[in-house]
Amino acid sequence: MLKILQLTNQHQKIYIVLMTSLIIVSFVSGWLGNGMIGHFIMLVVTILGGSPIVIQGISALRYKVVSIELLVxxxxxxxxxxxxxxxxxxxxxxxxLGRFLEARTLTRTRSAIAQLVQLMPKQALRISTPTSRIFELIDIDxxxxxDYVLVKTGSQIPVDGKIVNGEGAINEASITGESKINFKSQAQNVFAGTSLDSGTLVIQADKVxxxxxxxxIIDLVETSQDSQSQAQQIIDRFAKYYTPVVLVLAVLIxxxxxxxxxxITVLILGCPGALVIGVPVSTVAGIGVAARHGILVKGSEALVQLRKVTTFAFxxxxxxxxGTPTxxxxxxxQGLEMQNLAIVASIEHESNHPLAQAIQKEYTTLELMPIDKTVVIKGKGIVANVGQQQVVVGNQQLMHDYDIDLTIGQQDTxxxxxxxxxxxxxxxNHQLHLLLGIHDPLKPEATKIMQQLRELDNQRLVLMSGDQQRAVEIVAHQLKLTQAYGDCLPExxxxxxxxxxSHGERVAFVGDGVNDSPALVTANVGIAMGNGTDIAMDVADIVLMHADLNKLPLAVKIARAxxxxxxxxxxxxxxxVVFLLIGLFTGYxxxxxGMLIHELSxxxxxxxxxxxLRL
Amino acid sequence: MVKVTMTLGQLSCPSCLTKIQKVIEKQTGVTDVQTLFNAGKLKTVIDQEKIQAKDLAHIIEQLGYTVEKITIKEQ
Known part of the structure; x- marks a missing residue:
């Protein structure tokens, strides 16, 4: 029995052509006045087309599942x-025919993700030692x-790993969304799915x-395409009971x-067809098209939520x-400027705060001093000992906490x-020695993006930052945002x-995937700026690849569509359904x-x- | 407990997948069945003392579908 099923599945086209021609022959013979032969041919078509359906219906019934095939x-x-x-x-x-056409059109809705999957490496050249050139071509699994793998010019890098031998120009567009050639050599990390434009590499696999x-990324997009929105879950629950109920109903009628x-007609109309497939095709196409634009969406619910957002918090x-403050x-x-700077650079060396990194970057040539008793005060700064001196580095608040007089620096402040x-x-030693002004320029596209977001009906746009209130206000003013909240700790x-x-706003928080986890989780939609390979999907609902702000209005547009x-x-x-029911009871x-209308829908x-997909 | 991912062949209709999902869910030793229609994949966690991945593949084939690839990952 199963053989028949697999045979008809494999040769679907021939099978449909055969049935179609038989039906035509039957009609022609009917017109030619040979009704009996036509009638007989239709019985052949029924058996030919019906047996796989009956087999499927029975096999599902064996596992106590009432399927559409059973109704038919x-x-x-x-x-x-x-x-x-x-x-x-x-x-x-x-x-x-319907099944066949469904499969064809569905392939189109899936095409966006299929293009991504195509980029996934399938085979690799394995070598036994980093210097060996004798390779075997094996399946990626x-x-x-x-393991060591050899990558030749023009081919794909099959694994995430480190270069142990060789160098080359690598196109990382598939990961970063940015088509830029990076030159990489020994000890640098490379990523699966990127391609080697020139050179030869030997890579040791870290991740496969x-x-x-x-x-x-692929797993995420695949899973999210199939994740169900609330609307879909309701429909599915409905469909689960719908089929058996129709069966009982038909018997009663x-x-x-x-x-x-x-x-019999009631049975045919019992296929919930368009109702079951309608919502998934939309979300699959939506999530797929977003992925193509470098917007990773965690699930269809994220799209639904994004559409309803009234406030964007950045x-x-x-x-x-x-994000590169200088x-x-x-x-x-007080004291020697160079010496003071060396002390600051040494202390900031302990921190990965953006401002600390700006300072480290500026003063790499200065000799670092030994420091101890470092205490990082979250959202405020660092206190540490250099020699016998206690050094306090941080914002105004931290200075107040340590009772440090800032009068001398008031004008500069x-x-x-x-x-x-x-x-x-x-x-x-409780005295202000140094004041540093650090500037982080706006992204060139920021003003334009905010304007676009404002134009999508009256969105409230606010800025939340751990930076000083005044600095945050200035940025908010430049971008014409509604509110600016400075001195914010993550909580x-x-x-x-x-x-x-609590005031009824639906909030999307747009931020850094690592530092802003609490905000990303709390917001109705958490949107993380993805940086290359670190996709902070644990906490975010949506990731904009390569931290590209341009993708935000597009994401909203895709969500709405x-x-x-x-x-x-x-x-x-x-x-x-309504149309079919009316037709049924009026006898048309x-x-x-009924089947035709069902398949058409x-x-x-x-x-x-x-x-x-045209978005 | 191991995580099993099966790549299925020729899935045309969502109802096929709901059917597979319902049937697999009813087997003992199977938890957390996830069917990815668009990827044509089935993911589940099974208790190998109660059921084997190839048994599930067999059931899917009984329903008239093909299993192209099975990957098993220790949890």
Whole structure:
């Protein structure tokens, strides 16, 4: 029995062509006045097309599942019993044709992700030692962590790993979304799915298959395409009971009305078709098209939520600014400037705060001093000992906490703040020694993006940052944002978001995937700026690859179009059901025409979903 | 407990997948069944003392579908 199924599956096209030609022959012989032969041919079509359906229906029933195939099987058998061969023939033909067309159109909705999967390496050249050039071509699944692989010019890098030998120019567009050639050599990391434009590399594998950065991206997109929105879950629950209920209903109708034709028709209409497939085709197309634009969406619910957002809250550093702050101004008040700077650089060496990194970067040539008793005070700065001196490095608040008099630096402070600099005060032995002004320029596209977001009906745009209030206000002013919240610790951002939510706002937080986890989780939609291979998907709902702010308005646009498409499909499906029911009870619709409308509705919702791919 | 991922061949209709999902869920030793229609994959966690991945593949084939690839990962 299974052989028949697999055979018809493998030769679907031939099978459908065969059935179609038989049906034509049957009609022609009917016109030629040879009704009996036509009638007989239709019985052949019914058996030909019906048997795989019946087999599928029975095999599912063996596992106690009432499937659509079972309903159609009963209908077809019923039709044969009452001698309606042409109806049953057309039904099985439409069923097979419908399945075939569905598969074809669905392939189109999946094409966006298929293009990504294509980039996934499938084979690799394994070598036994880093210097060996004798390779064996093996399946990617057979590569183990620690294996050495050889990559030649023009081919794909098959694993995440380190270069142990050779050098080359690597195109990392598939990971970063940016088509830039990076020159890499020994000890540098390379990633699966990127391609080697020139050179030859030997790589030792750190991560293989699904564990690679690229594998994770694909896995994520695949899983999210199938993740269900709430609307879909309701429909699925409905569909689960719908099929068995239809079966019972048909039997009841048959018993009560004694009209087998009517009962059979009810069975055919029992296929929930467009209703089941309508929502998934929209979300698959939506998520797929987003992925193509470098927007990774965790699930269809994220798209639904993004559409409803009323407030966008932005992190400042690295989100609306370039995230590469530089020391722009230095004021020395006591001691030798060079010595003071060396002390600051040594202390900041302990921290990975963006401002600390700016200082480290500026003063790499200075000799570092030994420091001890380092205490990092979250959101404020660092206190440490250099020799016998206690050094306090941080913001105004930290200086107040340590009772340090800032009068001497007041004028510079005012000036720096007007310029929009972030301030780092340095005090030694309770006296202000040094003031650094650090500037982080805006991303060039930021102003334009904010304008675009504002134009999408009245979005409230706010800025939340751990930076000083004044610096945050200046950025907010430049970008024409509604509100600026400075001096925020990660938990303050979270509380602010909750506050907005309690006023009925739906908040999207756009920020750094690592530092802003609480805010990303709390927000209705957490949008993380992805940096290359680190996709902070644990906490975010959406990741903008390569921290590209340009993708934000596009993401909103895709979300809206997808939701719109989803609702259209639900309406089309509902109308189909209503239409079929009216037709049924007014006697205009019988098996074949019912099946036709059913299949048509599926094709219509699928094609509607495909429209999204043009975004 | 191991995580099993099966790549399925020729899935055309979502109802096929719901059917596979329902059937697999009913087997003992199987938890957390996830069917990815668009990727044509089935992911699940099984208790190898109660059931084997190849048994599940057999059931899917019984339903009239093909299993192209099985990957098993220790949890």
């Amino acid at each position: 099987s009963f209908a077809v058998i019923g039709a044969i019993l009452i001698g309606e061969f042409s109806e049953s023939g057309i039904v099985v033909w439409l069923f097979a 057979d590569i183990q962590v620690g 298959g699904e564990d690679t950065a690229f594998g994770k 048959g018993i009560v009305t004694r009209d087998i034709r009517l009962a 992190d400042k550093t690295g989100t609306v600014t370039k 020391v722009t101004a230095v004021q020395n008040y 005012d000036y720096f703040l007007r310029e929009g600099y972030s301030l780092v005060y340095v005090a030694m 303050n951002k979270m509380a602010l978001i909750q506050q907005y939510q 997808t939701a719109m498409n989803m609702y259209q499909n639900i309406i089309i499906a509902m109308l189909t 619709i019988f098996m074949a025409s 599926i094709i219509v919702v699928t094609l509607n979903g495909v429209r999204l």
